[in-house]
Amino acid sequence: MTTDTTLTAEQILTAAEDALRRFGPAKATVVDVARTLGVSHSSVYRHFPSKAALREAVTQRWLDQAHFQLAFISTEPGPAEERLHRWLVTLFAAKRKKALDDPELFATYRTLVEENSRTVGANIDTLVDQIAQIVQDGMxxxxxxxxxxxxTARAVFDATAHFHHPAYASEWSDPQVDERFEAVWTLILNGLRAK
Known part of the structure; x- marks a missing residue:
């Protein structure tokens, strides 16, 4: 049991993930989150002013966790070609891991992504900016x-959508998916390379 004075936003987000996993996005409530923590729902509202704000924070947390390593790859030294390939592979691996290891939570994530288009839009802008940094280095x-x-960065992101957009998650367990990814990567690389 958590007391109101020691309750943190991180604890609430963890409990919210648990509630969303158990009840789904349509049925999970702030009361469910509070019950998991052993506090009143008003304690949760002290950290998140609404259910929508809590769900948006959960979405942002998932996106941050999935994309943690990408910022490092975009800024590290080394050939742009290798960094861009590693960045795309890392993005695909992170999305695939979430989809295959925790399908219930990933389905919830898909629903929340649709609800929180502003959060997702800002996240996509960040990812495109990271690709742009690598592309600029290569140029x-x-x-x-x-x-x-x-x-160019947005085109690379869009061209690889099949390997990171949640709508395609059902295809990520296909035994040929890595081969298809590499074929798309080769096409992108040939388009980027200076003659």
């Missing part, structure tokens, strides 16, 4: 041909 080193950086 500056003349490994990638010159082009509009953000447009």
């Amino acid at each position: 500056e080193k003349k490994d990638f041909k010159l082009a509009h950086i953000l447009t």
